[in-house]
Amino acid sequence: MAKLVRRAMRSKKLTCVSIAFFLLLCQFVQLEAQLQVGFYTSSCPLAEFIVKYEVSKGFFSDRGVAAGLVRMHFHDCFVRGCDASVLIDSTSSSTAEKDSTANNPSLRGFEVIDNAKARLETLCQGKVSCADIIAFAARDSIEITGGLGYDVPAGRKDGKVSLSSEASANLPAPTFNVNQLTQAFANKGLTQEEMVTLSGAHTIGRSHCTSFTTRLYNFNATTNQDPSLDPLYASQLRQQCPKGSTIPNLVVPMNPGSSATMDSGYYMDVLANRGLFTSDQTLLTNQDTADQVNQNAMNVFLWRRKLAAAMVKMGQIGVKKDDTGEIRSNCRKIN
Template sequence: MGSGRHTRMSTSITLFRVLVVLNLSAFHLKAQLQVGFYDQTCGLAELIVKDEVRKGLTKDAGFAAGLIRIHFHDCFVRGCDGSVLIDSTASNKAEKDSPVNSPSLRGFEVIDNAKARIEAVCKGVVSCADILAFAARDSVEMTGGFGYDVPTGRRDGRVSLASETLTNLPPPTANVNKLTQIFANKGLIQEEMVTLSGAHTIGRSHCTSFSNRLYNFSATNRQDPALDAAYAAQLKQQCPQGSTDTSLVVPMDPISPLVLDSGYYMDILANRGLFSSDQALLNDSTTAIQVNQNAWNSYLWRSKFASAMVKMGQIGVLTGNAGEIRANCRVIN
């Protein structure tokens, strides 16, 4: 997309990465993570992950959005411990099979492939949580976002409960106060909430996540009056009323669904935010200012997004002797 909405600005990615690391150095120390954690023990880890992400995106470009969201959904439930990667068992319904996550999350096979290759050369060294953090970063970079260094040393969790997704992940109907509180619970400020919400600029959504805005919004309005009428008509064509087809999906940003740009914020300004939680960012004066800034300065937003991803990636991490290094990301050792 690029030239239609924004003119891409040239920048020194190397300098930017240095600034991200410096600005968050105190946070890194606190979290006991460090850039280059595997330099001596598994120097090929990042290259292997990047190669598998590239292969995955060649098969399905939508995996980029999927991998970023898997990382986000992992970090917001029990911290960034790879628990979202664990499969359910006969006695336990895991996070990935929660209605909040299934069937919306995708790209798990990319993590599986990277893990298998890494285990072949560095057995029992690299955690699934770190592989996921690398894959999310690579997905950001491969779709037009800024690259950033990923502090590593995460360990994998041993618990994954579907029930915990319901209270930790932001619902698509949340208002600004609710969103701000959910992110604050994870140590993220309101501006970082607005910044990370921009990940909705790529990927897709199932119709069931927003169909209430089209057909059953409130007692007085069948259709959400905050939704652009022409866009609503388009969505109704794609998501017929009463349909139970769970495979029906629409792009989050219909103009550039595969490019990590500031189109999400432009959509909100045009009353074309897909979720109520997206459009709600205009209902608060502070977040509305940030939406405008991000919409008209793609360079600024991508810079903030990279920094926010680094910070988000350190929520509740397990380090040292905590947790484990899973041999198979889907199964607890």
């Protein structure tokens, strides 16, 4: 009997050791699958510096390009993950993401990515993915507009598919209410608080009039304006975006007070009923999101820290590190 007990104890001990080893192995595999800060330290040491230089050059030529690059990263990650599929050009047989109504003509900054990629291919051919360039460029754009810099884990590969229909299906619309926004972000593994945090990036950049004019002239199929929109602000917007205008690509600043500075102006605007989109102003219709808007408005340093963390998390949505991806030699074309 004693022998049986000792044998069972030895067997149980071995089983526990095996389980512990298996768990350790799983943890190791999981860590191996993660992105890494300093991924290009050996293979292309100047990679992040070159991207930062091209972002700076683009920004000083056109200060609005920073907002475009932040938005590009967001629009890339929400469709098929952060795989640079948003950069692929359409062909005669397929309309790509960049030509969906959600991205064209509003998305910009492609020339910054192209310039960075060209320099990197000359210096480190076949080493730096377009997806990582977008992630670096978004971080640099936040930093150059006054936000906090942060480490970007890298090692993404580029996707091989880009479909306009998938952009329309995955990107939150400017007409979304708070529940729709919360669900859209939850679908990508992001919390409601991270949704409110990332929405604050609307403090920089501009919007086409077509994205919000229904709030001015035809709200809910009536001739009345959106009652949640400040009347004086609505009047100003109507002057900038006249009803029935035939002028293409009319734009207005997202945050008129400081449209090139990563500050708390967005949240202050929302509190004053001056959120430009329905998806901005809707944040006050839910107690939890309204509390977060107030908190971010009152503590810009806290929001900047939260934004940096949320950008890192968003940048890891659906990344490709295996044969499902590649490193494109030209960001606009699949190899």
